[in-house]
Amino acid sequence: MPKLKVLLQTVRTIDQGTGKEHGKLSEEYQESVAICQVDPEDMKLIGMREDGNVRITTNFGSVVLRLVKSQAAPHSKIVFIPYGPWASLIMNPETHGTGMPSLKGIPAEIEPALKEKVLSVPDLLKEYYKRE
Amino acid sequence: MPVVSKVTCPVCGSLCDDIEVVVKNNVITDVKNACAVGAAKFLDYSNRKNVKPLVRKNGKLVEVSLSEAVRKSAKILADAVYPIMYGWSSTSCEAIRVGLELAEEVGAVIDNTTTVCHGPSILSVKDVGIASSTLGQLRHRADLIIYWGCNPWSAHPRHVERYTAFSDGRFQKSTWRAYISRLGGALSKKRLRRAINLILRRDAFATPEVTHEIPYTMFQKKRKMVLIDIRRTHSADAADYFLQVEPNKDYELLQAFRMLVADEELEVDQVAGVPVKTLEEIADVMIGCELGIIFFGQGLTMTEGKLRNIDSAISLVRDLNQRTKFLIMPMRGHFNVTGANVVSTWQTGYPFAVDFSQGFPRYNPGETSVIDILCREETDAGLVIASDPVAHFPKKAAQNLVRKPLIVIDPQTTPTSLMADVVFSPAYVGIEAEGTAYRMDHVPLPLKKIVNPPSPCLSEAEILRRILQEVRRLRSKPN
Ligand code: SF4
Numbered sequence: 001m002p003k004l005k006v007l008l009q010t011v012r013t014i015d016q017g018t019g020k021e022h023g024k025l026s027e028e029y030q031e032s033v034a035i036c037q038v039d040p041e042d043m044k045l046i047g048m049r050e051d052g053n054v055r056i057t058t059n060f061g062s063v064v065l066r067l068v069k070s071q072a073a074p075h076s077k078i079v080f081i082p083y084g085p086w087a088s089l090i091m092n093p094e095t096h097g098t099g100m101p102s103l104k105g106i107p108a109e110i111e112p113a114l115k116e117k118v119l120s121v122p123d124l125l126k127e128y129y130k131r132e
Numbered sequence: 133m134p135v136v137s138k139v140t141c142p143v144c145g146s147l148c149d150d151i152e153v154v155v156k157n158n159v160i161t162d163v164k165n166a167c168a169v170g171a172a173k174f175l176d177y178s179n180r181k182n183v184k185p186l187v188r189k190n191g192k193l194v195e196v197s198l199s200e201a202v203r204k205s206a207k208i209l210a211d212a213v214y215p216i217m218y219g220w221s222s223t224s225c226e227a228i229r230v231g232l233e234l235a236e237e238v239g240a241v242i243d244n245t246t247t248v249c250h251g252p253s254i255l256s257v258k259d260v261g262i263a264s265s266t267l268g269q270l271r272h273r274a275d276l277i278i279y280w281g282c283n284p285w286s287a288h289p290r291h292v293e294r295y296t297a298f299s300d301g302r303f304q305k306s307t308w309r310a311y312i313s314r315l316g317g318a319l320s321k322k323r324l325r326r327a328i329n330l331i332l333r334r335d336a337f338a339t340p341e342v343t344h345e346i347p348y349t350m351f352q353k354k355r356k357m358v359l360i361d362i363r364r365t366h367s368a369d370a371a372d373y374f375l376q377v378e379p380n381k382d383y384e385l386l387q388a389f390r391m392l393v394a395d396e397e398l399e400v401d402q403v404a405g406v407p408v409k410t411l412e413e414i415a416d417v418m419i420g421c422e423l424g425i426i427f428f429g430q431g432l433t434m435t436e437g438k439l440r441n442i443d444s445a446i447s448l449v450r451d452l453n454q455r456t457k458f459l460i461m462p463m464r465g466h467f468n469v470t471g472a473n474v475v476s477t478w479q480t481g482y483p484f485a486v487d488f489s490q491g492f493p494r495y496n497p498g499e500t501s502v503i504d505i506l507c508r509e510e511t512d513a514g515l516v517i518a519s520d521p522v523a524h525f526p527k528k529a530a531q532n533l534v535r536k537p538l539i540v541i542d543p544q545t546t547p548t549s550l551m552a553d554v555v556f557s558p559a560y561v562g563i564e565a566e567g568t569a570y571r572m573d574h575v576p577l578p579l580k581k582i583v584n585p586p587s588p589c590l591s592e593a594e595i596l597r598r599i600l601q602e603v604r605r606l607r608s609k610p611n
Contacts, residue, residue, distance in 0.1 A: 007379050009362065010434075012287045012465075022176055024523065024546045061527055072363040078379055080363070085523040085547050093526035096438065098255060099247045099485055099501025101526050104434040105380040125547055128527060129534050 002046045007078045008058060008108040010087045025121055033084035034118045036110070037070040042077060048112050055113035056081070058090040058106050064116045079110060085124055133161070136582050141170040142222070142562025145464035145572035146288045146295070158583045160563075167289035177560050181545045183586045186555040193555060198588050202595075205515070205554045206602035208537045209238045212513035214489055216533075218502050219519030219541075220244040221469035224567025224579060227592040228468075228475040231517065232486075234600045237607075239489045241511075243502040244472035245465075245519055246484040251497055252433045253462045254473065254483050256442035263449055264461050265425075266573045267294075272301035274459075275353075276421035280360045280445065281382060281431020282463045285367040291463070292370055296425075297357040304355045311370055318369070344410045346373055350417050358414070360385070361431055375414065378405040380436040386444040389415055393451045424458040433462075464572040467562075471570035506532045515539040517592060522547040541592055558592040559585035567593070 013032065022028045036054055048054060050069045055062060056079070063086050070080065081087040083103075092102040119127065139151040153174060154162035163174040185201030186193040196204075209215055217240045220228050228244075235242035246254060270277075277296045284291040292298050300306045349372045350356055359371040360382075368374035377385050381404035388403040392415035398408045418424055426449060432441045445460060452458035464470050473483035480486045482495035485502070498504055502521075505511050506529035513536050522530045523546060533548075540552040549555045559565040564585035570576050590598075 009379065012283065022172065023179060023544060024520065070363070072365050072368075075363040075376075078362065083524055088522075088524060088530060089527050091526035093503060093507050093528045095498055095501065095503055097498035098252050098438050099243075099497035099504060100251045100434065100438060101248065101503050101529070102434070103248075104430070105436055121547055122550070125522070125550055129522060129531055129547075129551055 003109050003111040004042060004046050005077070006042070006108050006110050008056065008090070008104075008106040009078060009080050010083050010091070010103045011080045013082050029084075030118070030120060033082045034065050034086045035068045035082065036065040037068050037072070037080040038110070039070050039073045039075050039078070041074065042079075042110075043067070043069065046110065046112055053113045053116055053118060054110050055116065056090060056108050056110050058092070058108045060092055060106075061090040063087075063089045064113050064118050066118055079108070085121060086119075089124075089128060136580065138580075139582060140562060140569065140577050140579050141166055141173070142467045142560070142569065142579055143170050143173050144288050144467055145469060146291045147467055147569060147571040147577050148290050148294060149577050150294075153582050155583060160583060169289060174563065177543070177563055180543050180557055182555070182557050183589055185557070186552075188553045193550075193552075198590070198598075201554050201556060202598045202602050205539045205556075205599050206606055208513050208539060208553070209234070209240070209515065209599070210603050210606045212238065212240075212511075212537070214505075214511050215240040215513040215515065216502050216505060216511045217242045217515045217517070218244070218521060219517040220472040221246070221466035222518035223468060223592045224561045224565075224569060225468065225471045225475045225576070226567050227517070227561070227596055228472055229479065230593050230596040230600060232476060232479045234596055234603065235486070236488045236493075237600060237603055239491065240515075241485070241487045241489065241500055241502065241505060242476070243485045243500075244476065245469055246473055247497070247501045247503065248524065249430060249465050249469065250433055250462045251484060251501070252439035253428075253442045255497060256439040256446060259439075260443050260446045260450075262446055263453060263459050264573070265459050266575055267571065270423075270425050270459070271295050271299045271304075273303050273423045274301075274425045275304055275355045276417065276424035277355070277357045278360065278424065278426045279357070279367060279371070279463075280426055280428045281433075281435070282427060282429025283361065283365045283367050284427075284463065285365060285370065287429070287465060288463060291427075292357070292367075296427075297355060297370065307355050307357065307372075310349065315369065344407050346410060346413045346417075350413075356417075358417075373414075375406060375410070381405065382432055382435060382441050383437040383444055385411075386441065386448055389418070390444070390448050390451055393419060393448065393455065418452055418458070419455045421456055421458075424452065424456065426458070426460045427463050428460070429463045461573060468569035470572055470574055471568070471576070474570050474574065503529045506530075511536060513537045513539075515541070516548055516552075517541040517596075520546040520548045522551055541595055543589070556595050557589055558595055559589045561592060564589065565591040567591070 140149040152164040184195040356372040385404040449460040480493035487494045487500035534551040540549040562579035566581040
């Protein structure tokens with residue numbers, strides 16, 4: 001499977017803003033937030049088309065998201081994920097003494113995950129935040 | 133149909149106060165002047181799942197009376213040794229004030245969302261100061277508008293239209309028409325490029341190369357807008373020039389500008405992926421403007437360097453003030469995050485991450501900030517208000533938050549409220565309850581009550597007040 005080393009940036013998008021107002025359990029929210037925006041050239045490198053699922057892995061975790069072709073290309077080897085429960089799974093909690101975690105510029109690896117599913121919010125909560 | 137005018141939009145830090153809302157039988161049927169995000173809030177706010185408070189019993193959240201939920205919350209907070217109280221940026225100043233009192237009473241750490249957005253900006257402002265103004269000044273006078281590491285089109289959709297490039301000020305005219313004609317030009321260029329690509333059998337949709345050529349409009353004596361970011365967002369279309377910086381290289385770029393503004397030579401060909409010649413020209417535009425402003429976002433605060441990036445941006449503005457007039461302002465996200473800082477500061481002396489565990493306010497971000505406390509697993513209870521840390525905190529911090537008793541005050545059902553032990557559904561401030569909020573430039577604005585909340589939803593301030601009363605009652609009882 002082709003893997004690609006990238007830099008991960010978490011961002012805000014307008015769809016995420018409106019999706020959030022529709023409710024965080026809504027389909028709109030998942031559609032607009034559980035995505036990974038990739039440069040078209042990088043899509044070729046991992047042999048992926050739009051709307052396929054990809055797995056993104058950092059030192060802090062791994063998550064499956066829907067791939068979306070970036071409208072803001074070129075930004076070779078940089079991928080963008082909107083803030084939300086999916087992005088949080090792979091964020092760096094280190095605050096370097098500022099109180100603020102490192103949410104941008106995180107080294108990551110991205111690979112096709114066509115057979116895997118994007119977790120819904122309830123499933124994600126069950127899997128990662130289940131109370132003991 | 134009754135129209136309520138001059139409504140303040142309780143969504144983002146732009147706090148637009150020209151919204152018109154049409155109300156019919158206590159239901160909002162139409163909204164005018166708001167952007168897509170603001171309109172979505174006014175029109176969809178009422179789809180809340182619960183109106184009654186919920187308490188977790190046998191692993192399930194079940195509806196209970198308000199007094200039971202208040203009692204349970206007060207008990208959680210009164211029993212805790214080191215509780216955290218987090219959120220606050222999407223609620224009213226009145227609620228924040230009661231929250232601070234409650235935090236002092238129970239010896240909690242009270243922190244607001246600043247900690248994960250502009251915390252570094254505040255740390256930096258303490259170190260080097262800041263030259264800022266109100267948005268009204270900028271609307272009327274600014275002729276060079278720089279957005280750095282932010283995307284107003286998505287995060288503050290009406291910012292450009294109301295306060296900067298597209299607003300018609302007294303001394304500066306809107307650049308809206310120029311933008312429309314530029315857009316037309318860009319579209320025909322795009323079509324032409326696709327046609328050429330097709331003829332030459334190249335990838336028809338290949339993306340264009342980034343240009344480092346500065347357009348002539350940048351040298352004209354009129355209002356202009358520059359966007360500096362790591363990718364070409366929609367905001368870049370509205371700008372006269374888009375400067376693409378390499379990720380995590382903002383500090384280098386800022387320092388390069390500082391050298392150029394001080395007439396020093398740069399002995400390299402490019403900085404942060406931008407040719408020095410381009411930087412020199414932009415530095416000239418900066419020096420040549422009448423009043424410049426840098427708006428910065430999380431592209432500066434969250435990337436490598438964090439607060440040092442802001443130090444450097446503020447220092448650049450200070451240097452520029454030797455040659456012309458220049459100001460700088462953080463683009464604050466949530467509608468009352470500025471208010472959370474202001475109220476916290478006038479009550480405790482500190483803007484965020486305030487620790488009351490020793491009976492007096494103590495502040496040391498990195499130690500008393502929630503992410504750090506959660507990652508060190510030090511807390512034993514939490515109260516979250518109008519915020520969704522489970523969705524937005526790094527996994528490790530969120531996991532440690534939901535492991536302990538958790539109270540959530542939020543009208544929306546969120547990943548955090550689904551994990552809570554007590555959930556209150558308050559009235560939406562700015563729609564169902566009134567209050568006060570601070571715009572990103574520190575101007576306080578009133579939030580209106582437009583419709584009545586469903587029973588028994590109370591305002592956030594009132595819920596906190598009742599919890600505080602109950603805590604005091606519990607603590608006054610002899611053990
Ligand atoms: S820009 Fe912000 S405050 Fe203004 S209408 Fe849009 S969401 Fe509301």
